[in-house]
Each structure stands twice: as structure tokens, then as C-alpha cells.
Amino acid sequence: MRGGLSGFYIFLACITLGVAAIAAVNSVAAMMTDGIAHEGRAILGGDLRISTGQRELAADERTRIEALGALSETVSLRSMARLPDGSDQSLSEVKAVDGSYPLYGRLDTAPDRPLGDLLAERMGRFGAVAAPELFDRLGLAPGATIKLGNAELELRGRLTREPDVLADGFNFAPRLMISKAALEAAGLIQPGSLVEHAYKLRLPPGTAAKPLVDELNKAFPQAGWNIRTADRAAPSLQNSIERFSQFLTLVGLTALIVGGVGVANAVNAYLDRKRAVIATFKSLGAGGRFVVSVYLIQILVLALLGIAIGLVLGALAPFATASLLEAALPVAADASIYPGALAVAALFGLLTALAFALLPLGRTRDVPATALFRSTSDVGRFRLRWAYGLGAGALALVITALALLMAGDRKVAAIFLVATAIAFLILRLVAWAIQALARRSPRVRSTPLRLALGNIHRPGALTPSVVLSLGLGLTLLVAVALIDNGLRTEIGTSMADRAPNFFFVDIQSSEIDPFRQAIEELAPGSALKAVPMLRGRITGLKGTPVEKLTVPPEGAWVLRGDRGVTYAAELPENATLSEGQWWPADYSGEPLVSFAAEEGHALGLKLGDTVTVNVLGREITARIANFRQVQWESLSINFVMVFSPNTFAGAPHAWLATLSMPGAGEAAEKAVLNGITNRFPAVTSVRVKDALDAVNQLIAQLALAIRAAAGVALVTSVLVLSGALAAGNRNRVHDAVVLKTLGATRSVLIRAFTTEYMLIGAATAVFAIGAGTLAAWYVMAGIMSLPFRFDATVALTTLLLSLLLTVGFGLAGTWRVLGQKAAPVLREL
Known part of the structure; x- marks a missing residue:
């Protein structure tokens, strides 16, 4: 050494x-x-976080919880924040807080003043603080006035840090924070509104949180709430x-x-x-x-x-x-x-x-x-x-x-490792096939080409090393590039073309007919689809509580949090039955449910099994009557569970609607958005393009990290390639000296080596394009259930990159080889 x-x-x-x-x-x-x-406590907002969908805690539930420690309540929902003159609006994530908020953590605002002072009522107008994005979207500054529902709010500060934002999940819109009194004045909460009540609890020092979870669940088995402790603050x-x-x-x-x-x-x-x-x-x-x-x-x-x-x-x-x-x-x-x-x-x-x-x-x-x-x-x-x-x-x-x-996820890891092992084996076979083709190729008159073909298949050839070193890195790069391009195309173009223009949430039952009429006036010729919607949490499958079940990852998302549920007398027009029969329009027997086929099978369900759902604090058990094929990527109104109409007879609920406006431009969409927001201030309007843009931004951030990781693999491949070429220089020196002694010129040798590197590089690129395309197709079509599209630009870039690397590194070493003196080498032969 x-x-x-x-x-x-x-x-x-x-x-x-x-x-x-x-x-x-x-x-x-x-x-x-x-x-x-x-x-964990600051992120969760307390030692315990108890959340309920679409309902407040009952009196006995709240009394029991208040006895455990200091309590703070927040109410979260989405709604439209609009300018007083109705000229513009923005979707916002509304969060109403009480005087105890926050129990843990630090909330920062600009100006730095007590939150209670910023949200207080002054001269008949409540205050609010908002994320900087809301000010930017509406072109406002602190001190401006906005409308939320039936209330006017004064924006008194910018919200720069919210301690428990991660506990609330992913936000599509900027935060608007108000007091609970302001929320009541806005009149946004109606029967069936999509709203979450979160109760954060600060326990006395030394009190263990987990035993209290079991105690509360045992005391109120049908509460249908979700309780989290600080160790799982943002699951x-x-x-x-x-x-x-x-x-x-x-x-x-x-x-x-x-x-x-x-x-x-x-x-x-x-x-x-x-x-x-x-x-x-x-x-x-x-x-x-x-x-x-x-x-x-x-x-x-x-x-x-x-x-x-x-x-x-x-x-x-x-x-x-x-x-x-x-x-x-x-x-x-x-x-x-x-x-x-x-x-x-x-x-x-x-x-x-x-x-x-x-x-x-x-x-x-x-x-x-x-x-x-x-x-x-x-x-x-x-x-x-x-x-x-x-x-x-x-x-x-x-x-x-x-x-x-x-x-x-051991299944994903196993697939990844097996695929890598198979790729190594296939690359070795590809190298063997290249050498076999070169060995069996017809004799050519061109001296450089004849030398190149001989170098490819001779003993000690560079072919296996180059194909193996460069092939895997290029394959990974092709797969990542195709998946990234496919996701962007699907979400940004294809999905946007198929999707409706708007989603409308929290349409009250008393407003559904006036709402339909308003849409006919604002967007004649458009297609409006509306269905009733409630929120429910699956609490049991086949009579077993979900917390006692071992569920595979592909079906676990159905059991996390609240799910949207609906009822229908007839099969939804965008669904097809795969198993079972639909119930009669006048059905009045035991509650029945239609379950999404892929998700139901992932959970191990079959026809006749029971599903228990907690809706509005009441547990309902329904029997699976059929399974439906659901196309989630269509962004139409789809539900995991559709119940028979008699299941929710008399239950308060709101309506969900989609609006499709073929060929409509930005001006037409803005006119509809302004008109609906001003006429129905409690209705939440979601422009699908804005939601897809948010998802695309998230994908771009993830793709950056994945490309960086794939880049490390490619850099390693390049290093290995250069090492493989360097390792072959000993034989290259002997070849060059013997050929020069027999009369070969430097030009002939350079053309021979260049041709050899180009043939090996092109063959490696062809494999990488094929294998990377296959991997990307499996991820897109098999795992994500999205259409796969081949991008010729990725293929061409891969081919050029492979040729550049092999020829570049090969010639870099060849120049030194061609400069070797003949006598010292010939003495060793």
C-alpha cells in the first residue's frame, strides 16, 4: 500500500x-x-387529539374529556374567502379556534400580537389572520376586508407559523384562521356540512396518554372519533x-x-x-x-x-x-x-x-x-x-x-431487489448476445469495422463490463424519467381534459334546486351531476373491529380517517358491476352496500360480508350486495361505498356536485365561480385545475429527490464504466502495438476503437430503453392504474448519453494507449 x-x-x-x-x-x-x-405535542396540539367528523362532542362525552385536563377546540373546513364586491375569491382552509389555542407550540403572526387580540370582534367585525398565499391570491394587504359566508372579516395579520398544521393533514388551499364566534356568524356549518371538530387535551404532568385512549374508547364505543397521541402526531x-x-x-x-x-x-x-x-x-x-x-x-x-x-x-x-x-x-x-x-x-x-x-x-x-x-x-x-x-x-x-x-413495505423491497438481480442476469445475457452476434457477423471489407467486431467478442473483451456497468444506471434513469413524464402528462393534460371543471361541496338540501337553476343561468349547456354525501368512518369488517385487523398496505388507506359515503337507488352511471346485483329502486330491507371492487378485494371482502360504518356518531352495519369497478383517475364523483337509500333515511346531509363545461375558457370559469360564490356563500367551490396544479407541484418536488438518487446511480455507473475501460487498457496496449507494427495507422485504430465503443454503447442503450420502459409501464399501469405513454425524447436522450459516455471515456483512454512505445511492449510478448 x-x-x-x-x-x-x-x-x-x-x-x-x-x-x-x-x-x-x-x-x-x-x-x-x-x-x-x-x-409531538406541539404538532398534535396537545397530549391527546380527539377528532370527530360532521358533529360536535355530545354533552356527556365533552364532560368526560374536560375532566382529564385543559381542553382546546378547533373547527376546520374549506370555504370561499371572497372580496366584498364579489369580484374575486379564493378557496381557503378555514380554522376556527377558541381562546385556549394553542395549548403547545408557538404561533407566529406579523404583526406579533396576541392571537385573541387579532381575532377579536371590533365594531361589529371579527378579525382574522391568513397565510401569505391568501393575501397574494386576492391582492390584499393587512387591514383589508373579506367576506366568509355571511360574515365580514378584517385581515389583521399574516400567519407565519402554525404549530399544529401537520396534524391537520395535507392542505390544498391557504389557511384562514378565525375565532369560533366568527365561524358561527359566518353561518357555514349546516346539517351535513363537511367539517372536522378537533379537541386537543393537555394532561397533568406525569399522566400517561395511551391508557386514557383505551378508557375513552371503552366508555363511548360508538363515538366514531379518531384519537391520536403525541407519538403519532402526524401519521x-x-x-x-x-x-x-x-x-x-x-x-x-x-x-x-x-x-x-x-x-x-x-x-x-x-x-x-x-x-x-x-x-x-x-x-x-x-x-x-x-x-x-x-x-x-x-x-x-x-x-x-x-x-x-x-x-x-x-x-x-x-x-x-x-x-x-x-x-x-x-x-x-x-x-x-x-x-x-x-x-x-x-x-x-x-x-x-x-x-x-x-x-x-x-x-x-x-x-x-x-x-x-x-x-x-x-x-x-x-x-x-x-x-x-x-x-x-x-x-x-x-x-x-x-x-x-x-x-x-417488504413486498416493494422484494420486487425492487428481485428486479435488480434479474437486470444483472439479463445484462449479462445481453453482453453474451452482443458478442455472439459480433462473432457470427459476416466478414466485412472495412478494416476498422472488422477490428471493432473482433474486439467485441474476443477473450477479455470490454463488452460484459461496459454493458453491465452502464446498463443498470441508464435503465433506472429511463424508468424514472418515463414515470415522471407520465405522471405530469396524465395529471396536467389528460386528467385535466377528462375531469370536470368544478367540484361544489356543502350544497344544502334546501338549496339544491336553486343551485341547479343558478348553474343553468351561469353555464347554459354545461353538465351538472349532484349526489348526496355524508362522512363516515369504517369501524368494523365482517364483525371484527378494524384495529384488530391486519390489513395489506394497498387497502389500508380505506380504513384511515373518514370516507365520503352516499346512497343511490340506481347504479351510478360512471360505474360497472363486477360481482353481485344492484338492489331494487324501492328496496326497504336490511342496509346494503356496494363496495369498490379493487379496494374491497384488497381488504379481503366478498359478497355477503358485513361492513360497519360510524356516521354522525351512529354505527350502521350493512351487507355487501355487489362490487363496482371504479375509475378514480376520471375525477368524476366516485365513492368507495354506495349504500341503499333506506340506510340513511332521515339523516341530515349535504350534496356534492361536479360541473363540466366543455370548451370553456378562464373567463367563463371565473364567471361561474363568482356567480356561485356570491349567490351561495356557504358552498365551497373547488376549481379542478387549481387542485391538479397543487398535485403537480408536489410531484415535481418528489421527482427532484428521486432524480437526485437516480443521478447517484448513474454517476456510479459512469465511474464503473471508466474503471472497466481503464482495466482493459493493458490488452489495448498490446493490440495497438502489434497492429501498428503490422502497418496500422493511428487513424485506423481510432476508427476501430470508436466503432467498437459506439456499437457497445448503442446496444446498451437499446437494452436500457427497453428495460426502463418495461419498469415504467409496470409502475404506471400495474401499481398506479394510470395509462402509460412512451416518450421518444427520453429514448433519444438515453441513446445519445450512452454513446457520449462510451465513446468519450473510451477515446480518452485510447489516446494514451496509442502513444505507447512499441519496443518495451514487444519485449514482454
């Missing part, structure tokens, strides 16, 4: 990049998770962090495995240069085990050096991203060193380095000294002892088991 690190820089870079990627992803995820856990965000970090870890592991090919190439090249030393060892009596031990120690030392550099980079990631995360999420990101995350990355790095180093080391063990003294021998052609092959295989299994053990 005193001879320096020549030949091992690629080795170090591959290990460093893979370890750094895994360490960084897991460290940042740990920082975010710790931040949520540390500020949706925490689940998203876990899933996303798992995905990025798998991508980082892929980069590390691709780097393993670089490790193998580097070890092969290094041992090839050490032929004379190994020959000397063996001539002086050293056994094969001694030779392997010497170089294994050296490789382990270098691997530990690369791992250490990667861990340092990964450990710095939380410090580099803390300020960005704090700006995006209201969570204190206290950067630190996370030993668990670093240990996992180090273990992955060490196992990968050993797995890929064992094979070239094993081939060296039994090579005789006489073979090593012949410089033209090929170490890779000698027999590999089965113990080394088994050792490498065992390490690969340990890496797989560790990845599965860490994964939250």
Missing part, C-alpha cells in the same frame, strides 16, 4: 458514493422523524417519510451494487498489474491462501477508507438540509449524528465490497507462478473455487435479507 492508491480511485469512489447516498437518506429521515417525535407525514426513505435507500443500494461491479473491475485490474509480485510470492513458497489474505487485507483497508469518506458525507447531510426542511415543514430540524443510519450504510458498503471482491480474489488463488510470469495470460480464465463463489453468494443473500429487514 506504500505504492499509493493508483488503480483504486474508482474503487474508492464507487464505495464512497453508495455509502454516502444510503447514509444521507437515512440520516435525514431520522432527523425528520426525531423532530416530529420531539415536537400521514411519518408514513410518507418512511416510504420515501425506503425507496431512496433502495435506489442508493442499487447505486452501491452497481459500484460493486467497479469494485470487481478495480480488483481484477489491480491483481493483473501485480502478476509479477504474485508470481514471486508463489515462487518463494507462498500458498494460495497467503496470497488471497494479503490482497484481501489491502482491499478491506481500502473499502473501510471509502466507507469512512461516505459516512462523513452522509453525516453532513442533515446539517446541509436542516434549514431547507425547516422552511418547508414547521418542524424543528435539529441536525445531529445518527449512528444507526451510519451503521446501516457502513454495513451495506462492507458487505458489497466483500461480495464483489471475493470472485477476482478466488480466481487468483490457484493460478500457477508459471502462468503469472507470462504477461499475456488471463487470470479470469482460471477455475474459481466453489468456496469463494458460495461466499459471494452468501454475502449477496445477507445484503438482500438486511434490505428486506429494514423495509417498511
Whole structure:
């Protein structure tokens, strides 16, 4: 090792990049998770958060809860904030708070004044604070007046920090915070309105929260509420962090495995240069085990050096991203060193380095000294002892088991790892097929082309190394690019074209006929569809409470939180029955329900099973009469559950409506929005384009992180490619010298090498385009149930990138090879 690190820089870079990627992803995820856990009370708004949909707590429920500690109530709903003259409006996330809010955490406003003072009533007008986005959308400044429902509000400040915003879930619109008295004056809450009441409880010091959850659920079994404790303050965000970090870890592991090919190439090249030393060892009596031990120690030392550099980079990631995360999420990101995350990355790095180093080391063990003294021998052609092959295989299994053990969703992790293994196998077959085609190609007259084809299939050819190193990285890049492009196209164009222009929520039963008439006046020729809607929470399946069920991830979302439910006498026009029969229009027997087929089967339901739903504090058990195929991507009115009409006889409810205006422009949409908002101030109007834009922004942020991870894999592939080309330079020197001695010119050699690199690069790109397209199709069509579209631009870019990399790196090494003097090389032949 005193001879320096020549030949091992690629080795170090591959290990460093893979370890750094895994360490960084897991460290940042740990920082975010710790931040949520540390500020759990502030994020939740209390030690306990009890939420109910569409109803307030009953008197006995509230009395019981108030006896446990200090109580604060907030009411959340969506509504339209509009200018007093009716010229403009904006959807807003309204949050009405009481005088005790917030129990925990810090709420910041500009100007910095007590919240009670900012929201108080003055001269018959209540105050409000709003997110800066609401001021920007309506072109207002603090002190301006807006209308909310039947009330006029004075915007007295900007809301710059809301401690419990994460507990409320994803917000599509800017926050508007008012007092409970102002909400009552606005008249927005009517029977059946989509509203959530949240009760935050601060317990006396030393009081355990979890036993109280069981106590309250036991005392009020049919309350239908959702109770959360501070350790699960923002479950949706925490689940998203876990899933996303798992995905990025798998991508980082892929980069590390691709780097393993670089490790193998580097070890092969290094041992090839050490032929004379190994020959000397063996001539002086050293056994094969001694030779392997010497170089294994050296490789382990270098691997530990690369791992250490990667861990340092990964450990710095939380410090580099803390300020960005704090700006995006209201969570204190206290950067630190996370030993668990670093240990996992180090273990992955060490196992990968050993797995890929064992094979070239094993081939060296039994090579005789006489073979090593012949410089033209090929170490890779000698027999590999089965113990080394088994050792490498065992390490690969340990890496797989560790990845599965860490994964939250083991099915996704298993698919990812199996796909990677299959990709390696297919890439090896692709390399073999390229060589076979080159071997069987007809004899050509062009000398450069003939030399190029010979170089592709000859013993010790670069073809397997180049295809394997570059193929996986390009495949991952193609898949990510196609998925990203497909999602953007589907949501931004295709889905927007098929979707209705508006959703209208909280239309009261007494207003549905006047509402229809207003739509006919404002948008003649448009299509209005309206259905009754209530909110309910599934509390039991087949007679078993949901908290006692083990539900697969693909169906778990149905059981989280409240679901919209409806009733209908006839089968909805945008649905088709897949099993069972629809009930008669005049049905009056036991409650029946039609369940979405895909979600129902994911939950293990079948015809005749029962579903228990808590609606307005009352539990209703219905029997599954049929299953429907639902096209969620159509953005039409769809429900997981549609009940028979007699199920909710007499229950207060509102109506949900969609409006489709084919060919309507922005001006026509704005006229409808202004007209409906001014005539029906309590109705919430959602412009679908705005909602899709919000989703597209979220996808863009996620895609940036995924592209960065895929970029690490591609950079690793490029490093491996350069290492593979460098490893082949020894043979290239011999070829160039012999050919030049036989009369070949520098121009002929350059054209031969360029043609070889172009053929290998093009073949690799074709595989990457095909495999990446297949992976993207599976994700889009199989997992997301969205249409897949092939983008020729991605394919062309991949082809050009592959050619640029192979030809560029190949010629960079070739220039040096062509400059070698003939005499020293010829003496060794």
C-alpha cells in the first residue's frame, strides 16, 4: 500500500458514493422523524387529539374529556374567502379556534400580537389572520376586508407559523384562521356540512396518554372519533417519510451494487498489474491462501477508507438540509449524528465490497507462478473455487435479507431487489448476445469495422463490463424519467381534459334546486351531476373491529380517517358491476352496500360480508350486495361505498356536485365561480385545475429527490464504466502495438476503437430503453392504474448519453494507449 492508491480511485469512489447516498437518506429521515417525535405535542396540539367528523362532542362525552385536563377546540373546513364586491375569491382552509389555542407550540403572526387580540370582534367585525398565499391570491394587504359566508372579516395579520398544521393533514388551499364566534356568524356549518371538530387535551404532568385512549374508547364505543397521541402526531407525514426513505435507500443500494461491479473491475485490474509480485510470492513458497489474505487485507483497508469518506458525507447531510426542511415543514430540524443510519450504510458498503471482491480474489488463488510470469495470460480464465463463489453468494443473500429487514413495505423491497438481480442476469445475457452476434457477423471489407467486431467478442473483451456497468444506471434513469413524464402528462393534460371543471361541496338540501337553476343561468349547456354525501368512518369488517385487523398496505388507506359515503337507488352511471346485483329502486330491507371492487378485494371482502360504518356518531352495519369497478383517475364523483337509500333515511346531509363545461375558457370559469360564490356563500367551490396544479407541484418536488438518487446511480455507473475501460487498457496496449507494427495507422485504430465503443454503447442503450420502459409501464399501469405513454425524447436522450459516455471515456483512454512505445511492449510478448 506504500505504492499509493493508483488503480483504486474508482474503487474508492464507487464505495464512497453508495455509502454516502444510503447514509444521507437515512440520516435525514431520522432527523425528520426525531423532530416530529420531539415536537409531538406541539404538532398534535396537545397530549391527546380527539377528532370527530360532521358533529360536535355530545354533552356527556365533552364532560368526560374536560375532566382529564385543559381542553382546546378547533373547527376546520374549506370555504370561499371572497372580496366584498364579489369580484374575486379564493378557496381557503378555514380554522376556527377558541381562546385556549394553542395549548403547545408557538404561533407566529406579523404583526406579533396576541392571537385573541387579532381575532377579536371590533365594531361589529371579527378579525382574522391568513397565510401569505391568501393575501397574494386576492391582492390584499393587512387591514383589508373579506367576506366568509355571511360574515365580514378584517385581515389583521399574516400567519407565519402554525404549530399544529401537520396534524391537520395535507392542505390544498391557504389557511384562514378565525375565532369560533366568527365561524358561527359566518353561518357555514349546516346539517351535513363537511367539517372536522378537533379537541386537543393537555394532561397533568406525569399522566400517561395511551391508557386514557383505551378508557375513552371503552366508555363511548360508538363515538366514531379518531384519537391520536403525541407519538403519532402526524401519521400521514411519518408514513410518507418512511416510504420515501425506503425507496431512496433502495435506489442508493442499487447505486452501491452497481459500484460493486467497479469494485470487481478495480480488483481484477489491480491483481493483473501485480502478476509479477504474485508470481514471486508463489515462487518463494507462498500458498494460495497467503496470497488471497494479503490482497484481501489491502482491499478491506481500502473499502473501510471509502466507507469512512461516505459516512462523513452522509453525516453532513442533515446539517446541509436542516434549514431547507425547516422552511418547508414547521418542524424543528435539529441536525445531529445518527449512528444507526451510519451503521446501516457502513454495513451495506462492507458487505458489497466483500461480495464483489471475493470472485477476482478466488480466481487468483490457484493460478500457477508459471502462468503469472507470462504477461499475456488471463487470470479470469482460471477455475474459481466453489468456496469463494458460495461466499459471494452468501454475502449477496445477507445484503438482500438486511434490505428486506429494514423495509417498511417488504413486498416493494422484494420486487425492487428481485428486479435488480434479474437486470444483472439479463445484462449479462445481453453482453453474451452482443458478442455472439459480433462473432457470427459476416466478414466485412472495412478494416476498422472488422477490428471493432473482433474486439467485441474476443477473450477479455470490454463488452460484459461496459454493458453491465452502464446498463443498470441508464435503465433506472429511463424508468424514472418515463414515470415522471407520465405522471405530469396524465395529471396536467389528460386528467385535466377528462375531469370536470368544478367540484361544489356543502350544497344544502334546501338549496339544491336553486343551485341547479343558478348553474343553468351561469353555464347554459354545461353538465351538472349532484349526489348526496355524508362522512363516515369504517369501524368494523365482517364483525371484527378494524384495529384488530391486519390489513395489506394497498387497502389500508380505506380504513384511515373518514370516507365520503352516499346512497343511490340506481347504479351510478360512471360505474360497472363486477360481482353481485344492484338492489331494487324501492328496496326497504336490511342496509346494503356496494363496495369498490379493487379496494374491497384488497381488504379481503366478498359478497355477503358485513361492513360497519360510524356516521354522525351512529354505527350502521350493512351487507355487501355487489362490487363496482371504479375509475378514480376520471375525477368524476366516485365513492368507495354506495349504500341503499333506506340506510340513511332521515339523516341530515349535504350534496356534492361536479360541473363540466366543455370548451370553456378562464373567463367563463371565473364567471361561474363568482356567480356561485356570491349567490351561495356557504358552498365551497373547488376549481379542478387549481387542485391538479397543487398535485403537480408536489410531484415535481418528489421527482427532484428521486432524480437526485437516480443521478447517484448513474454517476456510479459512469465511474464503473471508466474503471472497466481503464482495466482493459493493458490488452489495448498490446493490440495497438502489434497492429501498428503490422502497418496500422493511428487513424485506423481510432476508427476501430470508436466503432467498437459506439456499437457497445448503442446496444446498451437499446437494452436500457427497453428495460426502463418495461419498469415504467409496470409502475404506471400495474401499481398506479394510470395509462402509460412512451416518450421518444427520453429514448433519444438515453441513446445519445450512452454513446457520449462510451465513446468519450473510451477515446480518452485510447489516446494514451496509442502513444505507447512499441519496443518495451514487444519485449514482454
